[in-house]
Structure formats: C-alpha cells, structure tokens
Amino acid sequence: MSAGPAKNPSVVTRFAPSPTGFLHIGGARTALFNWLFARHNGGQFQLRIEDTDRVRSTKEAIDAIIDGMRWLGLDWDGDITYQFERAPRHTEVAEELLKAGKAYKCFATAEELEAMRAEQRAKKQPQRYDGRWRDRDPSEAPAGAPYVVRLKADQEGETTLHDLVQGDVTVKNAELDDMILLRSDGTPTYMLAVVVDDHDMGVNHVIRGDDHLNNTFRQLGIIRAMNWDAPQYAHIPLIHGADGAKLSKRHGALGVEAYRDDFGYLPEAICNYLLRLGWGHGDDEIITREQAIEWFDLTSVGRSPSRFDFKKLENINGHYIREADDQRLTDLVKPRVEKTLEHALSSSEQALLLQAMPFLKSRAKNLNELAENSLFLFEKRPLKLEEKAAKQLENTSGSLLAILRKTLGDLPAWDSESLEKALHDVAEQADLKMGKVAQPLRAALTGRTVSPGIFDVMILLGQDESLARLDDQLSLSPTHS
C-alpha cells in the first residue's frame, strides 16, 4: 500500500515566486516538487508572493502565477501571503537585531561601495563588503546621513548545510560579508524577508532552485542571530536549455501559459515531464498524480542539472492526449479550430468534432495538431487540396474516381462494413491494391494525404458530403471533362 517513503504530517513547504514575470517552467517544477512533498507527507503547501520589489512586481504577473498554479492543479493551503504586506514585521526583526548588537548601521554610499568593488575586481580579490562600518560608531557619520542596516555576520569558523538534495555543503564564514537587512529607505531586503516569513509561516522544508544554495549560508546567519530553528533545505538543480546553457526563451524559458496556449500541452503532461526531470522512480516514465504523491521523495532528486527536451515532452503529451476524455479534448480543441476557420462551430459541428475525437487523438502530440487534423471535417467545398493530395489525384485515372462515385452513390447502407466491402470490390475489379483506391479517395475527401482511417472519414462526413466532395474532384478530372 504505502510503498512510498515515511510520512511526516508536520511538513510545511512553500512556493515563493516573485511576480516580476509569468510562472516560468523552472518555477513550475519547483512548485510541483514542493507541492508533491507536502502532499506526500500529508502536510501543508503554502503560496507566498514575494512582491517586495515594488517597481518590478505587477498585478498581471501575480494573476499569471495563480492562473498557472491552478492550471497545473497545484493547490495551496490557506491564504496567499503577500510579502510586501509583512514589511513592518521584517523591520521589527531588523530593529531587534540592531538592538541586540547583531546588526549595525552602515553609512557607506552606493558610489563608495561600487568603488570598493571595482578595486577588488582590479586586484582580482573576492568581491564583498569589507565591513568598514562594522565596528564604527554611528556618530562618526555625517548627521542625518542615510544608512543601511547590515547583519553582523560571524567571521570565524564555518557553516555546514545538510542539504536534503546536495548533501553536506560547507562554507567558511569568512567568505560571507555582512549583508544588508534594511535598505537606506528603510525597506527590508529579500534576504531578511524570506527568513522571517519562512519562520513565521512555520515553513520547515525549503525546496528551491540551486541558484539559492549560496544564499542559504547568508540566511542561516540571520536565523542564528535570531536563535531560530533552521528549516531543512533541499536545493534542486536548475533546468537548462537543450544546448546545456541557461534556459533561454528559445529553449523553453516561457510561462506555463505558453505551454498551454501556444504549444497545446496538457497540464498532466507538463507535470509528468517536469517530475521526471531530475527525479526518478526506477524505470517508471508515465506516472499518475496519485503515484507521484505516493512515491515522491527528496532523496531521489538528482544533483545534476538537466536539459529541457521538447521531443520527450511531446511524446508524453501525446500519451496523455490519447488517454484524455473525448469531451474534454473537444472543448480544448474547439477554440483552436474556430480560430483557423474564423467562425464559431455550430452545435452540430461540435458534435461532429466530438464524434471524430477517438480517431483524431491517436494522431496528435499536441492540441494544435489535433485541431489541424480535424479541419477537414469543417472545410467548405470545394476543398483546397494540399499539394501532395492534388498530385495524388492527378495521378489517378478519372475512371477510377467515377467508379468509386457510382459504387458509393449506390450504397444503400453507410456503415464501415458496407464501405469496406464496397471499396474492396472496387479495388478487385480495377485490379488495384487497396492503397491505390483508398489514397485518392482520401485526397478527394479530406484534401490531404494523411487522415484517420478512410472508412471513419466517410462515416464522419456522411454519404452526402462524401459524394459531393468526390463530385468536386470528378468535375475537375481531365478525363471526365
């Protein structure tokens, strides 16, 4: 039954995106892992919007993130926390640290610091704040001069992080400089805010991108200064583009809504793909949400970055399309078809789409292909033939089409059995292989060389429409005119 790793209902995870853009694919995976870990343990999964950057944070981005989370089925517990609203609390902690002598005021100007860094760069020294105000008294500063509050970080010893994914990572405390807690305008920085929020929200498992690994040591400094318990950390490797470099737009660094709207992927396919990127469960490839919840654990998360592979995503998406409910697919494909057709589908056309879905869905890897492949059902006569289809008909004798037209026209019953027999008879009489008969017929009926089975096509189209489309081609046939 419960084959998965041991459960711990006290687990609290969170996803904390900054709303400066859409929910990108890497963020989606981080959210998924946090969600899975919480659900597996029967714990809590929280959503926190890190909107402390007032200039770059937008309402649109917040909506896009929430929309993306919902689409992927990643539901969170409780209300969304907006970090900016908690600024007073962050400031309070900074003041407390200041009072306890664990933080201090630094009056160095931005220009001064830039000069310091430039010098360090020139001397090929590590770039970090040199602690010039660490032991000076504020009275040494010009009256009323602006200042930032910095953490008085430990200079001696080293810190070892027991990361749930990366293992033990040790960094010398001397490597870390005194980070800014409060900006000169009094607003809290990200470093302070995350630590305080995670603590106050009871977050005990921080699962985030590898790019935060170095930050963790700084954050640990604040936690130590406050005498708080540190959460467990799990730094998951980043997703790279197909070329191994940082995920660029061209290589998939798009918002999840692009995967939904532009590429036509199903959320379950995205989740399955993302789950397998960096995490594995033996040889399992297709993993249901229930299995994922049951099996997910942090110890099986890989330590190396993985490359984003559209081909594999397409394959998985194709699998889920084949599995998906016909009505659901019809609803998803309808707007795409309507966009191409430039008019709304009538209720009978929608019914036809639904009826065709079982034959369409095994041939598509995404919803765009699905829509594209269904177009022949709705196109108005006379059909515009694809180049290959036109060529196919050119190479077909008009007499064969005429025989087909007559045979099919005389058919009293329009079901697959009758149609199959009719076509076989025609092929036999003309001494042709089935393909030589079916292909031109397909070209005439769909305008393409690729379609669902020819009998299915005829049934979907109906006898009248099928014959009419055949007539269209017959009237154009040189041997007939």
Place this chain on the structure above:
RNA sequence: GACCCCAUCGUCUAGCGGUCUAGGACAUCGCCCUUUCACGGCGAAAACACGGGUUCGAUUCCCGUUGGGGUCGCCA
C-alpha cells in the same frame, strides 16, 4: 577572479563495491501491423569525461584534471 555545486547512451534517467557482456524511456534507424499517418509490436545503433589512488575487485569510495553550471546588488 573568489566561493559553491555537478559529471552514465544525443537527451531524461536506473545503478547505491562483485548481480554490468551497464537496464528503461525519448529521439534516430530498420522490420512487422496497415488504406495514409499515427498508435502498437519487434529489433539495431548509442554511455560509465580523463588521470591517480583505496580494494581481491570499481560505474559505484577518495583526490586531482578537464568540462559544465550557480553565486558574488540598497533584485528576488
């Protein structure tokens, strides 16, 4: 430049000292099924980065090299 992380087929991965003549999946290439295209089935090709150790024995442990990545903001 400093610090940190990573390293199995083209890609995602299984492997947790002997079971490995290294398994699966995607992609690729054959064949089969077949009215086309898919689906499905069968098969092929394809990897332990390199060099040192440790060990009776390393893909698995340690060190180094190389190669990738991340971080060094009054951004998050």
